[in-house]
Amino acid sequence: MITTAPLPCWSHLLRALWADPVGNVSPWLRPWDTGWVMGRSAWSLAAVAQAVAKAKGRAPRVLLPGWICNQSLWPLRQLGAELVFLPVGIDGHVEWRKAPALGPVDMVVVVHSFGRPAPLAEARALADKHGALLVEDAAHALAPVPGIGEAGDVVLYSPHKLLALPDGAVVVVRPRAEEDWAAEIFAARADSPQHAGKWLARRLIQKLLPDGLRPLLPQGGQVDFLSDPSSGALPPPCRPTALSRRLMGSADLTEEAKRRKANFAALARLAPAWFEPGEAAPYRFVFAPERPAEVYARIRAARLPVESWPDLPPEVMADPGHAEGAVALRRSLLLLPVHGALESAALARAYAKVLS
DSSP states (O other), rough: OOOOOOOOOOHHHHOOOOOOOOOOOOOOOOOTOEEEESOOOHHHHHHHHHHHHHHHHHOOOEEESSOOOOGGGGHHHTTEEEEEEBBBBBOOOOOGGGGGGGOOEEEEEEOOOOGOOOOOOOHHHHHHTTTOEEEEETTOOOBTTTTTTSSEEEEEOHHHHHHHHHOOOEEETTTTTHHHHHHHHHHTTTOOOOOOHHHHHHHHHEEEHHGGGGGGSSSOOOTTTTTOOOOOOOOOOOOOOHHHHHHHHOOOOHHHHHHHHHHHHHTTTSSSSOOOOSSOOEEEEEEESSSSHHHHHHHHHHOOBOOOOOOOOOHHHOGGIIIIIIIIHHHTTTTEEEOOTHHHHHHHHHHHHHHH
């Protein structure tokens, strides 16, 4: 079945029943890194901010790209962090020349949107200038590649967004960060339990049902292109489930990357891609049709998955300085799934009917 969420492979599920639930983070680490598994990357970012707040003795000032998901910032806001946003260009890259006007910061966050490596040289220079922690938000990245996981002091991955996992985020602390950072961030991890039964039941139903029955199932997502999901409190941080840690240990990231690139290429024959993934595994197929709202409605009418991204922070939506970048991107880009459980030929046939 064509779904937005990745579906588990039978062999992975079978291995997960017997594997030791340790959670293998080595695919996300370089040889000199320290890392561990947490529940969700939004809470991982808050854990980093909490460590900075303890070191500074005050709420941290956090610099973020304006083109970022507002819901993911909810834990940061609960900590009382001061959030400041830099405009991005129509290419999605941060306009670093505007950073001096915002003053000193304690954290610089760079987002590798859709798994596309973001330029980091200017971010690294700005963080060094202010003695700030440079955080790479790689929640859309499958694994480290050239340009991702190299320059940051802390790198955040979110395997549950790209693999068939009920939860699971990876926090990586680089050698250039002070030793006590790792201890403080690790101390902020959650210890409350999490359960995977509901997730597993839903994914098994999706996997067992033939794609022909998809039009009969409830359709998730936003009804209209310019609507955003309702924002609110995120579930409290929980440690990852044993099932997630087992599935992470059995995941073949090389094969997942190969399949994602093949699915991306299949869709790119139907519509011009907004970016080329290069060595990175794409998170979604992203394109910018001439009439995005109309195309969005047409895809939904065909009962196929389609998304817009992101729900921008209210500070960004209200600031005219972001209109030509973040706001324009929010109003022009559509996202289609490319995860490894999909078959390229079936994916192309389904979307060809609405994109041709």
